[in-house]
Amino acid sequence: MTGVTASDGPGASARGDGATRRRGRPRRTESGGTRDRILDAAREEFSSRGYEKTTVRGIARSAGVDSALVHHYFGTKEQVFEAAVEVAFAPAFTARDKVLEGPLDEVGERMTRMIIGLWESPVTRAPLLAIVRSAVNNETAAGVFRRLIAGQLLRRIAGRLDLPDAELRAELAAAQLVGIAMVRYVIKVEPLASADAEQIIRRVAPVVQGHLTGR
Amino acid sequence: MTGVTASDGPGASARGDGATRRRGRPRRTESGGTRDRILDAAREEFSSRGYEKTTVRGIARSAGVDSALVHHYFGTKEQVFEAAVEVAFAPAFTARDKVLEGPLDEVGERMTRMIIGLWESPVTRAPLLAIVRSAVNNETAAGVFRRLIAGQLLRRIAGRLDLPDAELRAELAAAQLVGIAMVRYVIKVEPLASADAEQIIRRVAPVVQGHLTGR
Numbered sequence: 001m002t003g004v005t006a007s008d009g010p011g012a013s014a015r016g017d018g019a020t021r022r023r024g025r026p027r028r029t030e031s032g033g034t035r036d037r038i039l040d041a042a043r044e045e046f047s048s049r050g051y052e053k054t055t056v057r058g059i060a061r062s063a064g065v066d067s068a069l070v071h072h073y074f075g076t077k078e079q080v081f082e083a084a085v086e087v088a089f090a091p092a093f094t095a096r097d098k099v100l101e102g103p104l105d106e107v108g109e110r111m112t113r114m115i116i117g118l119w120e121s122p123v124t125r126a127p128l129l130a131i132v133r134s135a136v137n138n139e140t141a142a143g144v145f146r147r148l149i150a151g152q153l154l155r156r157i158a159g160r161l162d163l164p165d166a167e168l169r170a171e172l173a174a175a176q177l178v179g180i181a182m183v184r185y186v187i188k189v190e191p192l193a194s195a196d197a198e199q200i201i202r203r204v205a206p207v208v209q210g211h212l213t214g215r
Numbered sequence: 216m217t218g219v220t221a222s223d224g225p226g227a228s229a230r231g232d233g234a235t236r237r238r239g240r241p242r243r244t245e246s247g248g249t250r251d252r253i254l255d256a257a258r259e260e261f262s263s264r265g266y267e268k269t270t271v272r273g274i275a276r277s278a279g280v281d282s283a284l285v286h287h288y289f290g291t292k293e294q295v296f297e298a299a300v301e302v303a304f305a306p307a308f309t310a311r312d313k314v315l316e317g318p319l320d321e322v323g324e325r326m327t328r329m330i331i332g333l334w335e336s337p338v339t340r341a342p343l344l345a346i347v348r349s350a351v352n353n354e355t356a357a358g359v360f361r362r363l364i365a366g367q368l369l370r371r372i373a374g375r376l377d378l379p380d381a382e383l384r385a386e387l388a389a390a391q392l393v394g395i396a397m398v399r400y401v402i403k404v405e406p407l408a409s410a411d412a413e414q415i416i417r418r419v420a421p422v423v424q425g426h427l428t429g430r
């Protein structure tokens with residue numbers, strides 16, 4: 001039953017999307033407990049140490065299993081990282097589906113609210129910060145981040161725009177929001193760091209909308 | 216004569232701006248050679264290792280001097296970092312003065328061209344990337360970056376706007392450009408990573424202008 005519950009959870013679509021990469025490996029339903037324990041340990045290790053300093057051996061130790069089992073379930077360190085990032089991004093993927101629904105002339109506000117919302121919540125901010133740190137420091141981690149952001153988020157938003165330069169538009173919109181996250185939550189420059197979230201959304205949503213559907 | 220030439224160089228204004236912090240320490244003109252050698256070694260060490268892994272001892276070794284001399288000229292590791300970052304930012308400070316001059320209704324384009332220009336040039340991109348990495352990873356390095364970005368760049372641009380929320384406006388504009396830098400040059404998401412710089416400027420300059428002087 002654990003498997004059923006889990007595949008109804010917010011991470012399900014993310015894991016489903018990435019399933020092709022894990023052909024031939026045991027499915028979540030077969031031994032969800034161990035797999036989940038490894039994944040929790042991996043998220044914890046990558047969050048606190050960053051990509052470079054995390055080892056498969058350390059993840060295995062923290063999960064109380066043998067390293068071989070980590071490799072068996074996930075493959076390489078890069079693949080464990082990708083699985084851990086997918087779980088951390090699960091709330092974003094759920095939120096993304098809400099961004100894609102609804103009228104196109106408000107997609108900018110929905111996208112802005114989604115990203116600001118993920119960074120405002122301490123629960124999602126910590127893993128996001130860990131992913132950004134890893135991606136900035138390490139080319140492999142940047143690659144994972146890039147595939148996920150481009151494939152799962154930007155390409156889908158671009159798909160709704162029906163414009164020839166839709167992907168570039170989606171990325172320029174994302175760049176505005178990535179920059180807000182960097183200045184407000186990572187580098188913490190005032191007055192943006194302490195500004196009211198609604199004030200920021202009010203100013204930024206029209207800009208994001210402009211990138212997506214403007215002239 | 217070295218000292219005179221150096222204080223006419225692009226780093227002069229940056230060092231002049233920060234001079235109050237180095238009261239009582241030997242001036243550049245007194246022993247510019249050693250000080251410059253230490254600063255070059257510091258930039259190299261911080262660039263290749265990042266803030267956390269760099270040590271004053273390592274900088275001293277690389278400059279061929281005693282650690283005490285590094286402390287004598289600059290103070291703590293944080294202060295050496297600040298001096299090194301100021302030198303790396305010198306081209307930005309020179310460019311900033313050009314951004315501040317000229318008509319206000321084109322300040323968005325000048326600011327966009329300045330930031331894209333700094334990231335497009337391999338000479339300035341490498342130290343910028345090193346600073347971003349250090350700032351994302353380390354709270355002390357983030358503080359140095361914050362003081363410099365806010366004090367030297369954003370507050371000056373805000374000063375030209377003559378609007379009550381000028382600082383927030385300058386930061387939202389900067390956030391758009393920081394985001395472009397992250398997506399294009401650090402994480403390298405396509406198609407933005409390979410897009411023509413002029414195409415990006417054409418799309419982004421009006422947005423930056425809007426943040427700075429719009430409704």
